[in-house]
Amino acid sequence: MKLKDYKEKRNFKKTPEPSESKSRKISQELIYVIQRHQASHLHYDLRLEEGGVLKSWAIPKEPPQEEGIKRLAVQTEDHPLGYEDFEGVIPEGQYGAGDVKTWDRGNYVPLEVKESKWIIEIRGERLKGRYCLIKLKAKDNKGNNWLFFKLKNQ
Numbered sequence: 001m002k003l004k005d006y007k008e009k010r011n012f013k014k015t016p017e018p019s020e021s022k023s024r025k026i027s028q029e030l031i032y033v034i035q036r037h038q039a040s041h042l043h044y045d046l047r048l049e050e051g052g053v054l055k056s057w058a059i060p061k062e063p064p065q066e067e068g069i070k071r072l073a074v075q076t077e078d079h080p081l082g083y084e085d086f087e088g089v090i091p092e093g094q095y096g097a098g099d100v101k102t103w104d105r106g107n108y109v110p111l112e113v114k115e116s117k118w119i120i121e122i123r124g125e126r127l128k129g130r131y132c133l134i135k136l137k138a139k140d141n142k143g144n145n146w147l148f149f150k151l152k153n154q
């Protein structure tokens with residue numbers, strides 16, 4: 001889902017979220033962030049920089065810090081660079097209304113990134129090590145469901 005979807009879902013006169021990329025990137029490292037989002041249902045938004053945007057997945061349960069736990073990760077619309085710094089309250093009545101707080105952040109190294117399978121090394125405070133994101137097959141090929149889990153140490 002594209003950045004266009006991000007803009008279409010939001011009224012920037014009413015939400016404090018950024019409308020587009022605010023900052024020019026200085027670091028070469030790829031951004032990794034997880035934002036704890038207390039919306040109608042608590043979830044964790046995983047965002048990974050790729051191709052000038054933040055690829056995004058909503059994880060309904062706490063992201064795994066150890067191997068052996070697989071989490072559903074529902075891919076959502078790309079977010080603009082700079083969104084990794086957003087913390088605050090999205091007002092009542094707006095898309096994603098609720099409180100957003102940084103849960104973890106750092107950078108990541110793509111080890112093997114394909115369209116429907118990413119193996120990455122996450123360098124955060126809470127999540128550290130090799131992780132896998134794998135897209136679940138859907139009948140119409142339009143599914144947004146992925147699994148997110150930690151891989152064994154090598």
Ligand code: MN
Pocket residue numbers: 037039043045058096
């Ligand atoms: Mn969210």
